[in-house]
Amino acid sequence: MDDARGLELRDVSVRAGSAQILDRVSVRFEPGKMNVVLGPNGAGKTTMLRIATGLAHPSSGEVLYDGESVASLAPEPLARRRAVLSQHVELAFSLAVADVVLMGRYPHYGRVPRARDREIVESALSLVGMADKREQAYPTLSGGEQQKVHLARVLAQIWRDERDPDAEHAAHRYLFLDEPISGLDVHYQLHILQVVRGLLAPDITVVAVLHDLNVAFEYGDRFVLLERGRVAADESDSRSVSASVLERVFRVRAKRLESAESSGEFWRFEL
Numbered sequence: 001m002d003d004a005r006g007l008e009l010r011d012v013s014v015r016a017g018s019a020q021i022l023d024r025v026s027v028r029f030e031p032g033k034m035n036v037v038l039g040p041n042g043a044g045k046t047t048m049l050r051i052a053t054g055l056a057h058p059s060s061g062e063v064l065y066d067g068e069s070v071a072s073l074a075p076e077p078l079a080r081r082r083a084v085l086s087q088h089v090e091l092a093f094s095l096a097v098a099d100v101v102l103m104g105r106y107p108h109y110g111r112v113p114r115a116r117d118r119e120i121v122e123s124a125l126s127l128v129g130m131a132d133k134r135e136q137a138y139p140t141l142s143g144g145e146q147q148k149v150h151l152a153r154v155l156a157q158i159w160r161d162e163r164d165p166d167a168e169h170a171a172h173r174y175l176f177l178d179e180p181i182s183g184l185d186v187h188y189q190l191h192i193l194q195v196v197r198g199l200l201a202p203d204i205t206v207v208a209v210l211h212d213l214n215v216a217f218e219y220g221d222r223f224v225l226l227e228r229g230r231v232a233a234d235e236s237d238s239r240s241v242s243a244s245v246l247e248r249v250f251r252v253r254a255k256r257l258e259s260a261e262s263s264g265e266f267w268r269f270e271l
Helices: 045-053 075-081 097-108 115-127 143-157 186-198 213-219 243-250
Strands: 007-016 019-029 034-038 060-065 082-085 173-178 204-209 222-227 230-235 253-259 264-270
Touching: 007 045, 019 045, 019 060, 019 222, 019 230, 034 045, 034 213, 045 082, 045 173, 045 204, 075 082, 075 097, 082 143, 097 115, 097 143, 115 143, 143 186, 186 213, 213 264, 222 243, 230 243, 243 253, 243 264
Parallel strands: 034 204, 034 222, 082 173, 173 204
Antiparallel strands: 007 019, 007 060, 222 230, 253 264
């Protein structure tokens, strides 16, 4: 794989007044994998994601998409390459579900959506299991259903449209998840993460900030742990994450346990 492919933060620092939010963070997120960012409150996770998406700018350092500086990308081309699913999204109007998802296509058309844009909306709704709710008013949905709609919206935003001769087929795509399952019932948590894992491919990089450590280790492929704005660990698999690092970063006692039922593992945490 070309070393330039994927997302790289290179010596990124962020200051807010006298506070150092990120301190010389260098990390590369790999294509085709679920890259998970972990850390306690105040570690700098959301700031790191905002810098990585180009929604905020570092005090120093740079962010590269496939070797190209994010700072050099115009807003519309950037919006066609990367999308962000946040924990909470407020909508001021009572739109139908399909119209909420259509918002993800705004960077791809002018004043009026094309038939192909609406086809992509339908495909995204089907992918997240919400096609039968396309005409329902968004505010009447449950919290878990609303988050599935927003997942469809961000997928529609970076949907690879092979029918469009003007599409940037060579461009890599980036999907960012900022604690997208916090506060959701376990069914919606697992469904959203399973849909995202099903998207993994060599031309897409997924970066997810997750709160539940055991869920993160089950669904993630590689892990970056932040502590006070610095990288405390950067591991290529869950087995490489040590108890000592977890204990120091999260200020808990951590013990790795084996699960006979799933032939896997999980962590037990205590104060």
